[in-house]
Amino acid sequence: MNENRVQHYPVVIVGGGQAGLSTSYHLTQQGIGHLVIEKNKAMHAWATQRWDNFCLVTPNWQCDLPGHPYDGPEPDGFMVKEQILAYLDGFRAKVDPPIREGVAVRRVTPRAEGGFHVSTTSGDISADHVVVASGGYHEPVVPRMAERLPPAIAQIHSAQYRNAGQLPEGAVLVVGSGQSGAQIAEDLHLAGRKVFLAVGNAPRCARFYRGRDVVTWLADMGYYDMPVEEHPLREGVRDNTNHYVTGRDGGRDIDLRKFAREGMELYGVLRDYDGAKLVFDTNLNAALDEADRTYNGINAAIDRHIAEKGIEAPPASRYEPVWQPAGERPTLDLAASGIAAIVWCIGFRPDFRWLDAPVFNGAGHPQHRRGVTASTGVYFIGLPWLHTWGSGRFGSVGRDAAHIVDHIAARLAGAGRESAA
Template sequence: MSEQLAPTLCPPRVRHHDVIVVGAGQAGLAVSWHLTRRGIDHLLLERDTTAHEWRDGRWDNFTLVTPNWQCVLPGYAYDGPDPDGFMARDEVYRFVRGYADSFGAPVLEHAGVRAVTRAPRGGYDLETAAGSFHANQVVVATGGYHVPTVPRFAERLPASITQLHSAGYRSPAALPAGAVLVVGTGQSGAQIAEDLHLAGREVHLAVGNAPRVARFYRGRDCVAWLHDMGHYDVPIEDQPGGIGKRENTNHYVTGRDGGRDIDLRRFALEGMALYGRMTGLDPDGTARFDTSLERSLDAADAVADGIKNAIDGYIARAGIDAPMEPRYTPVWRPEHERTALDLRAAGISAVVWSVGFRTDYRWLRAGVFDGEGHPCHNRGVTTSPGLYFVGLPWLHTWGSGRFAAIARDAEYLAERIAAAATATVAA
């Protein structure tokens, strides 16, 4: 039989590892570091290249919203000249790539996982772009933001108007000339609106219900105060609302130019047009909005003020000498709420949808998901033996979705993985 025909008649070669980690971003790499220290055989499978989301999935002027001193991974920490600053996109990419290189993380790139199933002989079978694998245990480190979402009525936009999701936004110059409508004010939407505004573009912004936080208060970054207060360490089950916190939108703020508040009211004074939540789009190209603008602005301010109240209380209890600071006073209020916008008449050339993502775990064939497709777990440990998640928002605490607590989450899972491996050997 010819050598060329033989592979079609023989079973594919299956490569085995004790542990396979799906995803080579900072969360997967943190788990890998712990497994490497314990001498546990493992492999990271990455559909693209290591840490590529930091380079390919952010806009040109992106910066972290958490200070550089919080960028701490197991055995590795930011050691640059600006610990209180905020790394830009490419700096974060180099930081995470440098982490992978620092311990020789065993990453197989361009090996996107197509299916993970329970193996009849135990463990898990994985089908990937790089072939077939088997692992005793699997860690899913693909994050929680997989598929960009847009409202169904987006299909009614006139063909002459460019539309893209925030995940595809790169810069003001990359959009056609004209006014831009940004829909949504989570972290991405608010920062993209600011990016366009600072570039001198005419911006129309549909404001959602995202909260905000002050960048600095009483002489320090609010993140520093909250860190000292242990706010990022409170388990989700001890938070008001419990696991419902996982559905919360992040507070908007920016690390740009050394860090500052994002004040949508100030933007309005400077010419940005604000609306309530976008509710629909008429066939003639008229966008519709509800009358939630003032309520949303007030609610965002109330959250920021509540955080300041908590900081004040901590300062008082701890007897800290910190400068006093006047509270924020709204600089603008809508005289009336506009509920319609003729996109053509307003010269809108582009719409940026910043309304979130949905999960997509169709490749993971395990009964560990709720009715909305979110994984069910306790600190990343699922009911399917040897299957774990890491790097999800609120996996265990508020810090879980950021650099701040990935080290802790990764260590916890590595301990569970090591214990399971030991039990298997003993059996």
Template sequence: MNTIKQTKLEAHYDVVIVGGGQAGLCVSYYLKQANIHHVVLEKEPELTHAWRCKRWDNFTLVTPNWQCLLPDHPYTGIEPDGFMKKNEIVEYLDGFIEKLHPPAILGIHVTHVAKVGDQQFVIETDQGTTYAKHLVVAAGGYHTPIYPKLSSPLPDNVMVMHSEQYFNPEQLPEGNVLVVGSGQSGAQIAEDLHLAGKKVYLSTGDAPRCARFYRGKDVVKWLYEMGYYETTVKDHRYSEEVRNSTNHYVTGRDGGRDIDLRKFALEGMRLFGRFEDYKDGKLIFRPDLVKNLNMADETYNRINAGIDTYLSENNIQTDEPASVYEPVWQPESEVTEIDLAAENISSIIWCIGFRPDYSWIDLDIFEKNGYPTHHRGITIDPDVSFIGLPWLHTWGSGRFLDVAKDAQYLSKYIVQHLSLDIRDNPSSSELVNI
């Protein structure tokens, strides 16, 4: 656990940052440089809590270590092309926190935020009330775990958990396990259980996949060189809808490799289409397993083909020739119903995502889906900004790669915005140096 010298809640700040993950801390870094009076409010007893307590034991980054570029704190280890394990990620973050010494309060829960007048927020917490000129929401977008509505209640003897509650196979009772969802968490948790010798039943979805290595290099490195991580929401073919897209599944485990669900099926994993319901002792799935596997493989091959084109157009030679993935396994039929008890399924892990919960923010800045309306994190209220959301601005946003760039942009905006307020109200504070 990181140890910091906590500050006390003051009556007023220029900026209040809600959330003490890497995104909020990056904003704090730049605000400290600009001498802006601010505080980081974190509801958990430690900063960067999710990395410590909401990742399974064998978790690794899926992007290489060289992409870890927090402000003044790049990765400096001996494996820049490797993938940090959970404990190494925590050590990396602790090093950043030690450098930063952020003005933070831990274990404080923000219960309500509203605006008083045109330029001031009243921020209520379980430790008192404070006021701020600018609000930075760095609480992420993954708040409420999603559980499906079932026609029948699951038996009491079946252990049920969400992905954030899974740590290791030893948690689970004897018997087989159903993992629902094949996004990054679902695919990697299924792999973790499969490698541990558990009989895994995996309900797939429409998550895409990509190769770990291709043409002699990590695919992430190729995509970085091709400029993909600089693709903005505005420039993406799906525009704003890309923010709702599912990440490609791949793993950094054991030095990094593909996750090929078809290969797992050859080794005994049972694959099904999208989960539909549990009713009268039966687990029900859609007849779309073939479609889901094919779509994932099409994305895999499309990304590799894009790399081939890039290499050809730039006359880049590699020792590894171009190739196309050919399925190593095909389902004999679409199984849409199985008996829970007969299959000896004693545990279910839901890996179907989260919903945002900004109910504590009493401001008219949200869309119908619960996400804020914003441009590069700046909302339709110029005194409120968000940081750390996927595709906040680019594909690299929300990752260790570009969270510092997003934070620097927002912090510069905040400093300039506050300086305008100061000039309009010269008695309220001293002018900051931009």
């Protein structure tokens, strides 16, 4: 390979989602040359990995990508899928990034003379800095037990779910009760499908409390600006599951107990299939109780804030369970249940095997401080809790991108001074 023929960029951004384009925006603002590489199309995940009735769980006013704040008529509403795509299309048009779409990065390796060699499906390039903006949701998680289930049962991952009509007639088992699992279970429930839900340890929160959206209260209380270093769990908070709630139909709580009262069947964590029966943990009572404790705990924190600030608001309240399990059910006869389909909602694994840099821990997660790694020239953007709780949202990813670009600009300026000397 002749390095003289390889096109060089000061910065290469891997990933063309909102994080990558936010980085591109700030690089352009500072006049730093760069290239965005996207293996699909920019913002593709929002169009291809969300169900038809998907909507934001945070109010529209939190949508504040660089140079592109939400300016629609419903700042306290929740954009639905088509509106999200339109908002992101508008952002891309404003950024007008230098991007190569349909190009995958095969390998990034350090060069002996400094910087990086970037091998892609459309040829090789080099860069002084690499910003990894591909997120952390790469490989859908489906347990090996899925291979032993009867072939007649349709199985899909949450990233493939679109609507109830795509699944065969019959009951549906939703595995996982995080944001996707709880919302997909609700989507199927509202469509009139019989739903079995394997409940995990995800927490929940209220949609509205004491006259305002809970997100708005928490924003006023500084929760979304708390750096990971100040959180009681420190970096451990990055492993937390997000609270389940929905913005659907103007926003409301998701109460699994209410669904159960209406006919949804709740079980504990799915552990195995023995050839005839599904086997579950007996953790359902504990999981529901813990989710409610979190719900009431957040509301209590809001109560304290209201009292401390002397804010006029409707009176406080406390959630009381509307349904209790009659007892733990450790097994479910698969044939007798009528389950015709399973939707796996148990997350994704990161896959950064293409990046040859000593920046990962034993679980394959990058180690960094606000996106800046100990490996010179390697950065990450768009990960949950990159810096704050808001880092994975439209409202704060631009702030994280600005920080990284400032770091790159300072390094480039330092290299320029050294060259001049």
